[in-house]
Amino acid sequence: MSQAVHTIQLAGTDQSFFCAENDTLLRAALRSGIAFPYECNVGSCGNCKFELLEGVMASCWPEAPGLSDKDRARNRGLGCQSRPTGPLQIKLRTSDKYAPQFPPVRTSAKFIASRVITHDLSEFTFQTESPLPFLSGQYALIQMDSIAGPRAYSMSNVGMFSGETQAGNLIEFQVRRVPGGHGSAHLFDHLKPGAVVEIDGPYGMAYLRESVERDILCIAGGSGLAPMISIARGAFSSPRMAGRKLSFFYGARALQDVCGLDMLQTLPNWQDRGTYQAVVSGATEADTLLDGYLRGFAHDAVAQTFGERLQQMEIYFAGPALMGQSLLKTLIDLKVPMDQVHFDQFY
Numbered sequence: 001m002s003q004a005v006h007t008i009q010l011a012g013t014d015q016s017f018f019c020a021e022n023d024t025l026l027r028a029a030l031r032s033g034i035a036f037p038y039e040c041n042v043g044s045c046g047n048c049k050f051e052l053l054e055g056v057m058a059s060c061w062p063e064a065p066g067l068s069d070k071d072r073a074r075n076r077g078l079g080c081q082s083r084p085t086g087p088l089q090i091k092l093r094t095s096d097k098y099a100p101q102f103p104p105v106r107t108s109a110k111f112i113a114s115r116v117i118t119h120d121l122s123e124f125t126f127q128t129e130s131p132l133p134f135l136s137g138q139y140a141l142i143q144m145d146s147i148a149g150p151r152a153y154s155m156s157n158v159g160m161f162s163g164e165t166q167a168g169n170l171i172e173f174q175v176r177r178v179p180g181g182h183g184s185a186h187l188f189d190h191l192k193p194g195a196v197v198e199i200d201g202p203y204g205m206a207y208l209r210e211s212v213e214r215d216i217l218c219i220a221g222g223s224g225l226a227p228m229i230s231i232a233r234g235a236f237s238s239p240r241m242a243g244r245k246l247s248f249f250y251g252a253r254a255l256q257d258v259c260g261l262d263m264l265q266t267l268p269n270w271q272d273r274g275t276y277q278a279v280v281s282g283a284t285e286a287d288t289l290l291d292g293y294l295r296g297f298a299h300d301a302v303a304q305t306f307g308e309r310l311q312q313m314e315i316y317f318a319g320p321a322l323m324g325q326s327l328l329k330t331l332i333d334l335k336v337p338m339d340q341v342h343f344d345q346f347y
């Protein structure tokens with residue numbers, strides 16, 4: 001059934017965009033090329049806040065943690081959770097860095113197959129009805145039947161390169177089963193090959209910078225494997241990046257969680273250009289299987305391995321919030337310029 005579409009005017013500017021009643025302000029703005037600031041797209045980070053000046057809107061998730069009671073009292077909303085019910089005027093400070101390289105596409109997708117990676121991490125392959133162009137490192141939203149709200153998952157396959165115009169229809173995600181989690185349980189336990197979901201993407205700012213001439217450091221923790229594998233695949237497939245070296249660190253809690261190396265070893269010239277280091281935080285002195293692995297945390301391991309050489313690297317990371325915070329502190333302490341550091345926080 002077709003949905004009513006409304007005009008959203010950005011106060012104090014000549015910018016406006018159309019938003020359907022079943023879309024969100026953030027996603028519709030990005031589809032129109034408007035640089036609406038955001039990060040998670042799932043109501044948690046609060047980066048997509050705006051102020052409603054005129055009109056009436058609805059919220060997909062009124063209790064979303066990204067909005068405080070004070071925000072609500074001040075007529076603020078989250079772009080990623082707000083739907084129009086009529087024309088709106090909103091106050092928003094756009095920022096060029098959020099201008100989408102590829103406007104997000106909303107398409108149905110068929111679940112093809114899954115593949116086990118570790119005891120709690122699997123890869124899920126979908127075929128989208130419409131091509132979905134993305135850059136390596138970006139994520140998409142999956143809306144599953146019977147699950148309230150979409151879930152954000154990063155693509156693990158290689159994205160588009162500069163100059164490429166033809167996007168593919170196959171899309172892969174690597175998802176960790178979260179204890180008690182509704183969306184991940186649905187993927188692991190209920191989705192059967194042939195089932196149809198809605199996929200909306202691409203989103204995210206932590207994509208591969210092809211034109212930067214620095215060596216690359218990828219740091220993945222836990223469920224952050226997918227975007228880092230996509231970045232590595234992109235770096236080893238892009239003709240513009242042929243001279244670049246790549247170091248890949250994987251932070252795991254236990255030995256059974258370590259993964260990723262088999263995927264990297266299939267990349268052309270991995271032996272010459274790539275190195276892989278697993279870092280296990282829960283390992284004890286008694287663990288005898290730690291051959292080649294480091295004990296401890298990924299942020300300490302990269303600081304000890306590279307020290308101030310991190311200042312000359314292009315750094316991408318993904319994983320749990322705690323890892324991200326520790327890593328950022330380490331990089332700031334080592335005076336790494338922040339425009340060389342790329343991440344989308346997982347929530």
Ligand SMILES: Cc1cc2nc3c(=O)[nH]c(=O)nc-3n(C[C@H](O)[C@H](O)[C@H](O)COP(=O)(O)OP(=O)(O)OC[C@H]3O[C@@H](n4cnc5c(N)ncnc54)[C@H](O)[C@@H]3O)c2cc1C
Binds near residue numbers: 154226
């Ligand atoms: C940018 C980004 C990229 C990510 N990439 C990956 C990845 O590659 N692999 C991976 O395993 N995980 C990834 N995640 C985490 C993933 O999106 C889920 O949070 C995780 O799988 C847990 O989901 P769940 O449904 O199992 O748990 P639940 O606890 O059921 O749900 C948690 C998530 O759902 C949202 N949510 C909960 N209730 C509602 C509601 N009523 N309406 C709307 N939203 C709701 C929350 O914001 C939260 O994101 C990513 C997260 C982000 C933000």
Ligand code: FES
Binds near residue numbers: 039041044045048
């Ligand atoms: S809360 Fe909307 S982008 Fe994070």
